[in-house]
Amino acid sequence: MSESLDRDSWLAELRQRVPEISPAEAFGQQAQGALLIDVREENERAAGSPVGALALSRGFLELRIEDSEPNRERVILALCASGRRSLLAAEALQRMGYRHVSSVAGGFERWKSEGLPISASSLDTDAVERYARQLRLPQVGESGQLKLSQASALLLGAGGLGAPAALYLAAAGVGRLTLVDDDRVERSNLHRQVIHADARVGMPKTESARMTLAALNPRIQIDLRNERLRADNVERLLTGHDLVIDGADNFPARYLLAAATRRLNMPMVYGAVERFTGQVSVFDPRRNDSPCYRCLFPEPPAADDAPNCSEAGVLGVLPGIVGLLQATEAMKLILGIGESLIGRLLSFDALNMRFRETRLPRDPACPGCGATAVFNGYEDIERFCKLSG
Numbered sequence: 001m002s003e004s005l006d007r008d009s010w011l012a013e014l015r016q017r018v019p020e021i022s023p024a025e026a027f028g029q030q031a032q033g034a035l036l037i038d039v040r041e042e043n044e045r046a047a048g049s050p051v052g053a054l055a056l057s058r059g060f061l062e063l064r065i066e067d068s069e070p071n072r073e074r075v076i077l078a079l080c081a082s083g084r085r086s087l088l089a090a091e092a093l094q095r096m097g098y099r100h101v102s103s104v105a106g107g108f109e110r111w112k113s114e115g116l117p118i119s120a121s122s123l124d125t126d127a128v129e130r131y132a133r134q135l136r137l138p139q140v141g142e143s144g145q146l147k148l149s150q151a152s153a154l155l156l157g158a159g160g161l162g163a164p165a166a167l168y169l170a171a172a173g174v175g176r177l178t179l180v181d182d183d184r185v186e187r188s189n190l191h192r193q194v195i196h197a198d199a200r201v202g203m204p205k206t207e208s209a210r211m212t213l214a215a216l217n218p219r220i221q222i223d224l225r226n227e228r229l230r231a232d233n234v235e236r237l238l239t240g241h242d243l244v245i246d247g248a249d250n251f252p253a254r255y256l257l258a259a260a261t262r263r264l265n266m267p268m269v270y271g272a273v274e275r276f277t278g279q280v281s282v283f284d285p286r287r288n289d290s291p292c293y294r295c296l297f298p299e300p301p302a303a304d305d306a307p308n309c310s311e312a313g314v315l316g317v318l319p320g321i322v323g324l325l326q327a328t329e330a331m332k333l334i335l336g337i338g339e340s341l342i343g344r345l346l347s348f349d350a351l352n353m354r355f356r357e358t359r360l361p362r363d364p365a366c367p368g369c370g371a372t373a374v375f376n377g378y379e380d381i382e383r384f385c386k387l388s389g
């Protein structure tokens, strides 16, 4: 408590020395010739920056400000994410002799919420280099890359399907990945879950996956949820994401996911594998003509009819292929390009090396999305999965 008191009084003291102005006032002063400096870090600026602002991270401010603005008489406005770091930045500039420095209260968050103009292009040099080959695609470009960096995907399972999908979504720069898995890495996972490593057997899968993803692309945010998807956490876990990659290894989780994505109005990128075959589709409740998972599988199969990987076995490359098909669909949804698998079921047969596509229309009598469908709560879904399982 004393710590927060200390911090509060220290902030109040700082505010006496550094004038604060609103984002709207800052925007007005910019038009009069003031220099607005965005002191946030490069990765924070990936989601945009005020139009005309000079990007100069707090850590480099004292070092580089004189190159950008040697005139100590110019009006300078410092902006950060929420308005605290900019107070410190402004104070540092005052100490260097800049005479007219203010801090923008509320920072970029408030700037954005007040609808002030934001520059669309704010890729830094690292991003331009890292994503060069996909930036070159006219269907992606800078605006597409910004969409990716602002997107968030939840991956249910850091296993066979989630692992390859996570690797490529991270590499592509999808801004936030949430991994949901409560298992630990086992040696028998490694023939297909190549995101993990032999030395990490026994470690929680989420943590093991995070190590690989962070090493691959340190720019993205990786959130870990060491939980099993259940009736009482499914909506909480999913909320706040743009889409879900379904890598569930059990039917209760898959049916919960199907129900929650419908209720939260978010796309579910479905994938499943068994032995030498796999299938992929996209269920997108935002589109009226989209089927849901239960248009395809109204009820869970009996346990004997639905062997999982540990019982039936699976060729190691198979979940890699299916997981990457899911990642491809996820990227297309985020970018808004191409024709998605909505309304189509893609089946893959590795032994014969054949892809087969079947039309998957919405079922008017579907127990998940049909006219007479009733939602009796997630507990109810868990219960009927266990009964038929």
Ligand SMILES: [Zn+2]
Pocket (backbone or CB within 6 Å): 291, 292, 293, 294, 295, 296, 363, 366, 367, 368, 369, 370
């Ligand atoms: Zn349906």
